[in-house]
Amino acid sequence: MKFTLNVWRQEGPTASGRFEDYQVTDIAPEMSFLEMLDALNEQLVQQGKRAVEFDSDCREGICGTCGLVINGKAHGPKQACTTCELRMRHYSDGSTITVEPFRATGFPVIRDLVVDRSAFDRIIAAGGYISTNTGSAPDANAIPIAKAIAEKAMDSAACIGCGACVAACPNASASLFVGAKLNQLSLLPQGEAERGRRAVRMVEQMDAEGFGNCSNHGECEAACPKEISIKVISRMRRDALRASFGRL
Amino acid sequence: MSTNSTRLDARIPDGNLQDKWSNHKGSIKLVNPANKRKYKVIVVGTGLAGGAAAATLAELGYNVQSFCIQDSPRRAHSVAAQGGINAAKNYQNDGDSEYRLFYDTIKGGDYRAREANVYRLAQLSTSIIDQCVAAGVPFAREYGGTLANRSFGGAQVSRTFYARGQTGQQLLLGAYSGLMRQVDAGRVELFSRREMLELVMVEGRARGIICRNLVTGEVEKYAADAVCIATGGYSTVFFLSTMAVNCNASAIWRCYKHGAMFGNPCFTQIHPTCLPQSGKDQSKLTLMSESLRNDGRVWVPKTKGDKRPPQDIPESERDYYLERKYPAFGNLAPRDIASRAAKEVCDAGYGVGPTGYSVYLDFGEAVDRLGEKTIRERYGNLFSMYHEITDEDPYRQPMRIYPAPHYTMGGLWVDYNLMTTVPGLYALGEANFSDHGANRLGASALMQGLADGYFVLPTTISDYLAEHRPDGLTADDAAFDASMKQVSDRTQRLLSVNGKKTVREYHWQLGRILWEEVGMARHDKGLKSAISDIQSLRQDFWNDVQIGGQGEEFNKNLEFAGRVADFLELGELMARDALERKESCGGHFRTEYQTDDGEALRNDEDFCHVAAWEYQGEDAVPARHTESLDFENVKLSQRSYK
Numbered sequence: 001m002k003f004t005l006n007v008w009r010q011e012g013p014t015a016s017g018r019f020e021d022y023q024v025t026d027i028a029p030e031m032s033f034l035e036m037l038d039a040l041n042e043q044l045v046q047q048g049k050r051a052v053e054f055d056s057d058c059r060e061g062i063c064g065t066c067g068l069v070i071n072g073k074a075h076g077p078k079q080a081c082t083t084c085e086l087r088m089r090h091y092s093d094g095s096t097i098t099v100e101p102f103r104a105t106g107f108p109v110i111r112d113l114v115v116d117r118s119a120f121d122r123i124i125a126a127g128g129y130i131s132t133n134t135g136s137a138p139d140a141n142a143i144p145i146a147k148a149i150a151e152k153a154m155d156s157a158a159c160i161g162c163g164a165c166v167a168a169c170p171n172a173s174a175s176l177f178v179g180a181k182l183n184q185l186s187l188l189p190q191g192e193a194e195r196g197r198r199a200v201r202m203v204e205q206m207d208a209e210g211f212g213n214c215s216n217h218g219e220c221e222a223a224c225p226k227e228i229s230i231k232v233i234s235r236m237r238r239d240a241l242r243a244s245f246g247r248l
Numbered sequence: 249m250s251t252n253s254t255r256l257d258a259r260i261p262d263g264n265l266q267d268k269w270s271n272h273k274g275s276i277k278l279v280n281p282a283n284k285r286k287y288k289v290i291v292v293g294t295g296l297a298g299g300a301a302a303a304t305l306a307e308l309g310y311n312v313q314s315f316c317i318q319d320s321p322r323r324a325h326s327v328a329a330q331g332g333i334n335a336a337k338n339y340q341n342d343g344d345s346e347y348r349l350f351y352d353t354i355k356g357g358d359y360r361a362r363e364a365n366v367y368r369l370a371q372l373s374t375s376i377i378d379q380c381v382a383a384g385v386p387f388a389r390e391y392g393g394t395l396a397n398r399s400f401g402g403a404q405v406s407r408t409f410y411a412r413g414q415t416g417q418q419l420l421l422g423a424y425s426g427l428m429r430q431v432d433a434g435r436v437e438l439f440s441r442r443e444m445l446e447l448v449m450v451e452g453r454a455r456g457i458i459c460r461n462l463v464t465g466e467v468e469k470y471a472a473d474a475v476c477i478a479t480g481g482y483s484t485v486f487f488l489s490t491m492a493v494n495c496n497a498s499a500i501w502r503c504y505k506h507g508a509m510f511g512n513p514c515f516t517q518i519h520p521t522c523l524p525q526s527g528k529d530q531s532k533l534t535l536m537s538e539s540l541r542n543d544g545r546v547w548v549p550k551t552k553g554d555k556r557p558p559q560d561i562p563e564s565e566r567d568y569y570l571e572r573k574y575p576a577f578g579n580l581a582p583r584d585i586a587s588r589a590a591k592e593v594c595d596a597g598y599g600v601g602p603t604g605y606s607v608y609l610d611f612g613e614a615v616d617r618l619g620e621k622t623i624r625e626r627y628g629n630l631f632s633m634y635h636e637i638t639d640e641d642p643y644r645q646p647m648r649i650y651p652a653p654h655y656t657m658g659g660l661w662v663d664y665n666l667m668t669t670v671p672g673l674y675a676l677g678e679a680n681f682s683d684h685g686a687n688r689l690g691a692s693a694l695m696q697g698l699a700d701g702y703f704v705l706p707t708t709i710s711d712y713l714a715e716h717r718p719d720g721l722t723a724d725d726a727a728f729d730a731s732m733k734q735v736s737d738r739t740q741r742l743l744s745v746n747g748k749k750t751v752r753e754y755h756w757q758l759g760r761i762l763w764e765e766v767g768m769a770r771h772d773k774g775l776k777s778a779i780s781d782i783q784s785l786r787q788d789f790w791n792d793v794q795i796g797g798q799g800e801e802f803n804k805n806l807e808f809a810g811r812v813a814d815f816l817e818l819g820e821l822m823a824r825d826a827l828e829r830k831e832s833c834g835g836h837f838r839t840e841y842q843t844d845d846g847e848a849l850r851n852d853e854d855f856c857h858v859a860a861w862e863y864q865g866e867d868a869v870p871a872r873h874t875e876s877l878d879f880e881n882v883k884l885s886q887r888s889y890k
Contacts, residue, residue: 012801028529030639035531038752041805045750045796051805055319057492059532061633062417063323078636085636110463111802118440121320125432129425130384134304134702135375137382141339144393153386154411157418161322185384 001027001088004096005040007052013108013116019098029089033076034059034066036088037099053112061085061225064160067167068113069100074164074223082162082225102167105210106174117163119209120177126205127198128181130191143189156184158226168223171212176220178206179232182239196243203240256509256860256875259663260364265881266346269368272664273707277714284309286718289709290457290472292444292499294321296416296423296694297677298478300701303426306435308706313470314427315439315459317494317807322424325480325492326697329416330537330630331400332408333380333694335373340397344405346370351882352403353692356582357657357685358834358850359884360512360858362877364664365683372699377409379702383422387411399542399580400690408691413537413629419694423701442468443807444499445738446731447475447506447673454506454673455721458731460739462807465800467732469723473713474672476705477503478697481656481678483516485815485822486767487759489653490522490535496811497818500660500679508668509860509873511661511681513818514826517688517835518768519654520586523637524606528756533652534637536609536630538690541579543614543623544647546570546586548607552597558608558646569593577889584687584835584848585889587651591768592846594650601648610646651768655693657684657835658825661860661875665708666700669860672712676700681858686834739799742809747792751809754789758782758812758819766823771839775827779820786816821861821870828872831855843886852884 002025010017024040031039034056041051057065061082068083070076076086091097099113107115145153157180165176182199185191191198214233221230242248261272279287287310291302294316302314316324336349349370354361377395381387387409388396397406411418430436439459446458448469456471482497483489504510521536547566554561569589571578581589594605615623620643624631631642638648660668660675662682667674677697684692765778789812797803831851832841841849850856857874864870 028527030526030637031529032531032637035529038531039529042750042752045794045805046748048794048796050797053802053804057318057323057494058325058328059493060328060534062414063318063325063327063492065318065323080632081636085633087636087639089639114802116463117319121322121428121431121438121440124322124425125428127432129429129432130382131429132379132382132426133307134300134379134426134706137375137378140337140377140381140387141394143381145389146393147389147391150386150389153384154388154418157384157386157411157421158414160417161320184386188384188386190382191384 001029001093003027003091003094006096006098008100009052009112010109012111017109027088029087031088032059032084033070033086033088034084053114055114056084059084062160064162067102067162067164069102069167071098074102074167075225080225080227102163104166104172106166106172107163119211120161120163122209123174123178123202123205124181127194127201128185130185131194145189149187153184153187156180156228156232159228160226162225164223164225165220166211168219169212170217170219171215173214174206174211175214175233175236176224176228176230178202179236180228182236183232186235186239195239196248199236199239199248200243203236255669256661256873257663258362258875259665260362261664265363265367268364269371276708276711279710279714281309285311287311287713288313288472289474289476290315290470291476291478292457293324293478293480293679294424294427295324295326295478295480295677296419296697297679297701298476299324299420299423299427300698301476301478301676301705302436303423303430304702304706305709306430306433312430312436313439313472314436315442315444317441317443317462319441321427321438321440322421324420325495326420326694327417328492329694330413330535331539332398332410332415332691333376333419334400334407334691335377335409335695336370336407337374337377339395340406342405344407348405349373349407353683353689354685354882355887356689357687358848358887359685359852359856359879360833360877361683361685363879363881368704369683369696369699372703373695375703376695376698380419380422383426385411385418385422398539400538403689410539413539413627416694419698423698445502445735445810447502448728448731449506449670450721450725450727453671453716456723456728458728458735460735463802465798465803467735469728469732471721471723471725471728473716473718474674474709476674476676477660477679478676478701479679481659482818483653483656485758485819486653486762487755488525488530488533490519490533493531496814498811498814500675501814501818503660503668503670503673505863506670507863508670508673509661509862510658510821511858511860512658512825513822513861514766514829514836515657515686515834516653516822517583517655517657518587518651520583520590520651521609521649522652522654523634524601524603524648524650534633535652535654536634536647536649538583540609540627540630543618543626544579544609544611545613546579546607546609548593548598548600558610567598574889581889582687582689588768588837590651606648606650608646609649611642612646615643655688657681657686657688661858665711666705667712672716674705674709676705686836736799738810739806742793742806742813743795743799745790745793747794749792750794751805751812754785754793755812755815757785758816761785762819762822766819766826769837769839770826772827775823778823779827782816782820782823789813789816824870825859825861829855829859848887856884
């Protein structure tokens, strides 16, 4: 297969960016989208040109490092799929593909397709944990947790922190990310003690990082590679609101 | 050329096996709680071992600096572990115990691990599960609300705890949340997108590190009272492996060059259930969790070169070779054995798929027995991952799998306290060599990472720190500037080659050599040729590599180049170690040493030891030291899974 790539190039956080066109050929349909970009970079380096910078690590959809906006869609056209899992067979031979970084105020561009998502770490640091010191835990079976509750908590815990929800949201809101963590921890009895304080602090930090508000577009749920439900956002709002009135 | 070195004192405590760890804890020197905050500890790596250690050390009151190459600590490659974590809870009442977990691990490692370390690991395994549940890890549960378990390769009890097919992710996020809690409390200073490129030694002790800031390219220096390395394994040396593309050996390699001995570098694990290799464009081999072998049956056609689609091959013409050869364990035979068996049938011409180098993993019988719904519940995410990559539906046709480099049992040599041969330098998790011998059992990596990080290191480090009080050393010391200059010079050297071949090309070539000669089957002649091939490839690299870009900027190609340069040295050490170990054990299979029915033939007389390699300078042959392994509680026997 061969493709024309329309790739966002930007030398640094303050530099102005632009799209550049590249041709790639001999692309096998079973290659992943990132392997196709690897092939492009091999070609560029051999020509003495600067490789296109993009982030990736596990290349199996679990670490959350990769993330590109492909033809306008975060992580590309497939449901429940990260950029690294996406295969070239989903594109028609000879087509033009536009590749951009995840764009949001909270995710400044570092170079080309690489963005800074450290805001997510700061949000987790603002209470996205259960305060328990190593060694102080009771026996793991001391507190039974209904299978259905554990499964629901796991649905939320599946978040990989990639930021596709932010990239897809017209408001660049991080509500799906924050809601997922709050939901996981508040469903579990271990997380109950800090439930209210946690919701207030994490939402405040999200706002401070420059992410927008949720206005129920639902784009986040559609883009989420782990199919996390937008319902987590309603729980986040309820908890944060109740806690701010001292009711949680 | 080998010496049983007095420098390799494992410092194993006295007493009965069961009492060693508690005796040791009782005699370790402590640091007064009020004095802990005067110490600074560097932890490099934020996976299960590094993340848990940094969080726990900070809880204890130490000042911690935590470093990772990823953009966030949550992305360390522990995240990708799928199947589960072992613990001797015996919740299933199926006869499990600390001793049984210990015994399985020692036997699984083909009697090449230390008894005392492995027993401690089994003892700590239960506390790990308690800790993780308390931290909010949503393990799978039964309807009554208790924790669920499953069985895993190499064990006959159900002792594996799991969170769907994402156990590593959930455990890592648990450790990460504990780490971020300490960042919130101001006791951990977090440095992400930093790559450790030098270890700083002052008066014979590890006192700091030099990093490259991967965003700006600046070289930075950090001083501390102790340095802990938790940077994972080195399977990426094979280019194609199940590891993340950024996994590397550079941090442990710097330590090796400063005198930390490297234990058993040739002990690498080739995982039996991975997607097969297809072409040169592939960037990694995706693992399909070993848990699939609980319900999937492995087979090849009985006729060589049978090209019929699998569904057209009748039952009587299929060879379920694992069930045939190992009736007691069947498809759950340990990884090294299952991998070798796959290679054997493919080498003999029975393999399937376009290259003839894959075997079937078939769920047909399980779907008939349990229904598609149950299979979907158990393995849904793995099946969809497989479907997306191969465009084949595993509910309708068998998966095709083949072994791939996965885990490295070898690593920095450490004593019972996890300290390397360099004072003040510790190694944790996969970065050390300690607990798995010549082969790791499934669901034991997560256990070891968290045992080291949550419980062992935070306890043992005070023994050293109490003896080495803070002395006011800062990164202004001249030793730091000298190390920084080494890092900058090396970067310049890499960039100035300005040749014609890409970094990836070299890495790919190195991977080919290692896969062919230092992979699943090794022999004298092949290992010797691997050593000379790697030497000439390394020379070629420094003459003809093309990187592009600058040092003082975000430059992924430069990062990869530095790592590949180190792999080109490490690969040679692996081959050297494999050459000197003239026996077969676990994942190290020398074709010259096998039993009549093709199983690994150990030589306990001459090789019941750890080989620890000491750096002797550029282009000099490293020195091989040995630490003999004494088995007082288990009887060495020919490992049998029949």
